[in-house]
Amino acid sequence: MKKFLENRLIGTKLGLGFGSVLILALIVGMAGISGVNTLLSRADKVRLSNDLDDTLTEVRQARERFMTSGTNADKETLINRTETFGAFIDKAKIVYDGADIRETVKKTDADLTEYKKAITVLADARQKWDAIDKNANTIRGKIFDNYSDVISQLNQSNDTDTLIAAQSISRNWYALTFAINDFVSKKENIPLKLITTDFQAVFNDTQNLSVPNELESKKQETLSLLSQYDALGKNNPSVNNELVKSQESIMAIASRMDKNIDSITVLQEQRSKEDGNAISSILTTVTAIAILMGIFFALFIRHMIVTPMKDVMTAVEKIASGDLTQQLHTDRKDELGQLYNNIGTMSTTLNTLISEVVAGVLNLSATSEQLETISKQSQKMMLSQKDETDQVATAINEMSSTVAEVARNAETAAEATTETDKIVNQGNQLVSGVVASIGSLASDLTTTSESMEQLKTRTDNVGNVLAVIKAVAEQTNLLALNAAIEAARAGEAGRGFAVVADEVRGLASRTQSSAKEIEDLIIELQNGAQDSLEKMLTSRDLSTRNAEQAKEVLTLFSNISKQVGYMQDMGLQIATASEEQSQVSEEINRSVENVRLLADDTAEGSAESVRAVSNLRTLSHQLKSLTERFKIS
Known part of the structure; x- marks a missing residue:
């Protein structure tokens, strides 16, 4: 092998040496490029997990605003945020690899389907609840107006006892509706005592109130309104329970999706670190091998060139000193x-x-x-x-x-x-x-x-x-x-x-x-x-x-x-x-x-x-x- 290399041209020797170094550099570069691509791919996955987390946070905020206001605008915002989150889930199905992450994404997608259904149920329950609340407020206002009209006309008569009784009924009605509204605003079930005993007391007092003939129609109208309000009050617990259940269902689903997204984010961050460590190890190993092989080829080629060059320099020095009697000859076939x-x-x-x-x-x-x-x-x-x-x-x-x-x-x-x-x-x-x-x-x-x-x-x-x-x-x-x-x-x-x-x-x-x-x-x-x-x-x-x-x-x-x-x-x-x-x-x-x-x-x-x-x-x-x-x- 040495004899073979000695007879090769210097360009061939240098080509072998530099070619080997270039091949090693190419290997290092390919490893680096592969590592960079891996890191870029991992960065996209980490970015997607962050997008999932941020979008889910926006969904939760939109849900809370809708649960508070119940407006159609907040409902549309909640639906749009949910659709955006679904688009990121679809992208995650394509981008993410690994059985564990794919299983987590699949679970999250299933939870999202349930979440959308729960949003529909919540919207219906909220619509019913808002309708009851709106009708109750209307009826309550009419009842207040009727009581005010009766009290106003009784003030013009000499029937003091009836006037005092009407004022007492109006105060009791105000206290009852104030207590009911407090529970309704908190989205809580109305206590049974309020809608049975207390409400029945107001109804009976109104029915037993002796009024002049000209106020009898107003009294009967008030009793009819009280009956309607009583019916709404009896429907309120079921609607309220439906609203509360839909909220609890949504929150449970959202909690599961939060955990899934958190686990995806943690896994992506962990794998990003693992990819970085693996790429660093590969680059370090390949670089070390390239350096060692470069040193070997450098020393070997130096020996193949420097030694015959010294022989040439010795012969030239003798000729330069005037000695033309020496006989110079070698069997090497390269330029030297x-x-x-x-x-x-x-x-x-x-x-x-x-x-x-x-x-x-x-x-x-x-x-x-x-x-x-x-x-x-x-x-x-x-x-x-x-x-x-x-x-x-x-x-x-x-x-x-x-x-x-x-x-x-x-x-x-x-x-x-x-x-x-x-x-x-x-x-x-x-x-x-x-x-x-x-x-x-x-x-x-x-x-x-x-x-x-x-x-x-x-x-x-x-x-x-x-x-x-x-x-x-x-x-x-x-x-x-x-x-x-x-x-x-x-x-x-x-x-x-x-x-x-x-x-x-x-x-x-x-x-x-x-x-x-x-x-x-x-x-x-x-x-x-x-x-x-x-x-x-x-x-x-x-x-x-x-x-x-x-x-x-x-x-x-x-x-x-x-x-x-x-x-x-x-x-x-x-x-x-x-x-x-x-x-x-x-x-x-x-x-x-x-x-x-x-x-x-x-x-x-x-x-x-x-x-x-x-x-x-x-x-x-x-x-x-x-x-x-x-x-x-």
């Missing part, structure tokens, strides 16, 4: 056996390989020394070529800088010429505007001078009109003077005319004075208009000359613009040529720079080759030292 044999093959292969590497390292060392000498000579030649290329690149770079400077200057001159051309164009536009403004000014001055001449002519006309006004004023003054003289001659008759003549003479005097002032103003206006006309004529001549000079300046600006255009074209040609020369210089500079970079790369590559050859020689020595660490055959 294959690994051990492969390590032995690897040791043999490494032995052969290291031997060949030692021979190659010796040849590599000699070759690397020769390559190092050749690489150093090539490096010196590359450095010399690099220096000469750097000098050429520097000269080309300086020439390129000079050409670029010329191109920039030519471009600056072209830009300055362009700017000058813009300024000349702006001046040309300004002069054109000035010429137009001067022409417009000359036209305005001509128009103004003509207006001034017209103004002078009109002021002259005003002077002529003013002369006429002055002549009229002088003539008016003379006429007023003559009128004043004539008024003085006329005496008192001409005093009014003299006043008018004075006013006219004063008006004529003021008119002459105003005409004099207007004349002075007209003279000043004419003088000012003459001066303005002369200045306008002078300004017109001056603006005409300025317009001619501005036209000459405009022609001069046009000539300057043409010359600047020529300069701009020449500057652009120079800039273009300089730019082309600069581009050619840049191309040469880039070519030389590329050559210089190639020379740098070549020199760097040569230096790298020297370093690589030097490193190769160093590595060959190191490799030789490393191969000397191995022990080979």
Whole structure:
């Protein structure tokens, strides 16, 4: 068996070990699930027993309420609670197992059937009892009313003895009915003395009571009611006995059902504990077996894997120390056996390989020394070529800088010429505007001078009109003077005319004075208009000359613009040529720079080759030292 397992793969071994553990875990899980299901089933049974107990309690409470009230609502509640209890009993027949519990459930079901019948009997007895009580209360009330009517009418008569007898009978009737009601309310049998001797005494006293003729009918009615009440009282014991018996029967049945349900509850609780203990024992046993088997498989598989792994580690440690002379082989067929044999093959292969590497390292060392000498000579030649290329690149770079400077200057001159051309164009536009403004000014001055001449002519006309006004004023003054003289001659008759003549003479005097002032103003206006006309004529001549000079300046600006255009074209040609020369210089500079970079790369590559050859020689020595660490055959 051990040999068989040794030749199995590690996965198979681990599968057997873990598979066994998983099987044990599955067994434990199945046992746990079975136990949980058992406990759940038992919990349902315990819950059902509690439901039976609670429902039976509700039935008992509903029965007590019905026995107290006797109403149809409480009767329906009692029936519904009983039906609910019956439904739980039917469920218990299905759920519960075990002969003893099934027998108890069967007994309870039989008791429930009797209980339902007893409820029907109780309801009938209670209905009869309530009917008797209702009729008795009605009759008793009518009897009280009749006694009250008789006493009331007797109070109106002079028959004192009859009145006292009627009042005594009424009191005795009240005491009798009060005692009877006390027993009825307690659901007890009425004592025979009350319904025979005491009742008969009240009946006889009523029958022997002497009343007037008008009250005789009331007396006979009362006697009839007493007879009816007596009949009800005689029926009461049998109905009361029936009610009491039905109550006692129900209570006896309920007591048996209580005991049965209590026994079911106790049995279910006891079996619930037994199930828990059994499940706990099973789980403990299965878990202990699983742990022991797990430990066994763990130790066994560890032995099957760890021991050959130590052999492999020992062989690997010898190879790691440089010992390649050992011969490794095993007959195991698992991965560790294959690994051990492969390590032995690897040791043999490494032995052969290291031997060949030692021979190659010796040849590599000699070759690397020769390559190092050749690489150093090539490096010196590359450095010399690099220096000469750097000098050429520097000269080309300086020439390129000079050409670029010329191109920039030519471009600056072209830009300055362009700017000058813009300024000349702006001046040309300004002069054109000035010429137009001067022409417009000359036209305005001509128009103004003509207006001034017209103004002078009109002021002259005003002077002529003013002369006429002055002549009229002088003539008016003379006429007023003559009128004043004539008024003085006329005496008192001409005093009014003299006043008018004075006013006219004063008006004529003021008119002459105003005409004099207007004349002075007209003279000043004419003088000012003459001066303005002369200045306008002078300004017109001056603006005409300025317009001619501005036209000459405009022609001069046009000539300057043409010359600047020529300069701009020449500057652009120079800039273009300089730019082309600069581009050619840049191309040469880039070519030389590329050559210089190639020379740098070549020199760097040569230096790298020297370093690589030097490193190769160093590595060959190191490799030789490393191969000397191995022990080979």
